[in-house]
Amino acid sequence: MSAEHDEPKWLTADEQHAWRTYMDGNHRLMDVLNRDLQDAHGLTLAEYRILVLLSESPEGRLRMSDLADGVLSSRSRLTHQIRRMEDQDMVSRSACVEDGRGVLAILTDEGRRRHAEAAPTHVASVRRNLIDLLSKSQIKALAQIFTKVEAAVGDR
Secondary structure, eight states, X not given: OOGGGSOOOOOOHHHHHHHHHHHHHHXXXXXXXXXXXXXXXXXXXXXXXXXXXXXXXXXXXXXXXHXXXXXXOOHHHHHHHHHHHHHTTSEEEEEOTTTSSSEEEEEOHHHHHHHHHHHHHHHHHHHHXXXXXXXXXXXXXXXXXXXXXXXXXXXX
């Protein structure tokens, strides 16, 4: 009998409860983090994540392919996102001087300003809606859990 015809290993009640509460909680958490940034700064969580990665990179620039990997986005979706952010003067694009084939996303002064303005709001929201709800051991466990998940599915 092939694996596709094997009976699935159904989740136990505890496993199913853990899975569903994770799914619901993660969805609600991402919604509230996004809403807090949008309401206070007119930024989406996706835009904020791009600003963070660019601000942490050398000279505020990253190859679009590396940025797509960093924000866990397809390259075409990232291109559309960057185009919208260019319209708001948060980023610019330039050809990669090293090889001429790649494209760089570059953080502008406006992007730096918007990131610096939004960072306190974002960290307060992360604290209020996640970190401050957990004990130190739960925070450590959360990090260990998602380090394992990332290692197992990160390249899929």
